[in-house]
Amino acid sequence: MKKPVVMHPDAAFPDERQTPRDSDLPGVLGPAFPALNAVLTGLRASRPDVTPEWRFSPQSGWYQIYCRKARRILYFIPRRGDIRLTLILGDKAIAALRAGPHGKRMPALLKAARRLPEGTAFTFIREHLDVELTAALLEAKLAH
Numbered sequence: 001m002k003k004p005v006v007m008h009p010d011a012a013f014p015d016e017r018q019t020p021r022d023s024d025l026p027g028v029l030g031p032a033f034p035a036l037n038a039v040l041t042g043l044r045a046s047r048p049d050v051t052p053e054w055r056f057s058p059q060s061g062w063y064q065i066y067c068r069k070a071r072r073i074l075y076f077i078p079r080r081g082d083i084r085l086t087l088i089l090g091d092k093a094i095a096a097l098r099a100g101p102h103g104k105r106m107p108a109l110l111k112a113a114r115r116l117p118e119g120t121a122f123t124f125i126r127e128h129l130d131v132e133l134t135a136a137l138l139e140a141k142l143a144h
Contacts, residue, residue: 011061012078019054020062025078032083032126036076039085039134043074047142052076073141082126087137088119092144102136109133 012028013020026033043050043066050068057063066074077084089097098106114121122137124130 005058007058008060008079010079010082012080013062015061016056020078028080029078029083030081032079032081032129035126035129035131036083036085038131039129039138040076042131042135043138046139050074050142068142074138083129084123084125085129085134086121086123087134087141088116088121089137089141090119090144093137093140094120096144097136097140100136100140102133105133 007014013024025036029036040052047068050066050073052064052066054062054064060077063075063077065072066076073087075084075086077086094106094110097103109122110120112122114123124134
C-alpha cells in the first residue's frame, strides 16, 4: 500500500488554488528574504534570459524553478521563515569552480552535496546561504 503524500509542515504556499506572487515572499520568508533577494537580483541582473516559473508539488507546495530556455538553473522552495535553494552542476562546472577563487571551499561543498545521475546537487538553507558563493555556483552552471 502506497504511503499518502504529505505536505511539508513549513510549506510557505500550500494552497494549490492560489499561485503566489513575488510580493508575497518578504512576509512569508522573513529573515531568509534578504539573502534570497540578493541571489535572485544578481541572477536577474547578470542573466536576464533566466526566467522564473511557479510550480506546485504535493510535498512542498508552490516552488519556483529558474530556467534558461529549457535548461533548469535553480530550484527555490520557499518555507515559512526559511528557504531551500538547489543547483545541480555538471563535472565541467565543478572543475571550473575548483580552479577559481572558491576552489578551497569545494572539497567541503562536495562532501555535503548529493551526487545524482544528472550532476552534483548543492542545496542551501537560510543559515548556510552564502550569496557570493551561490552567485559563483550559478555563474559556473551557466557557463558550462
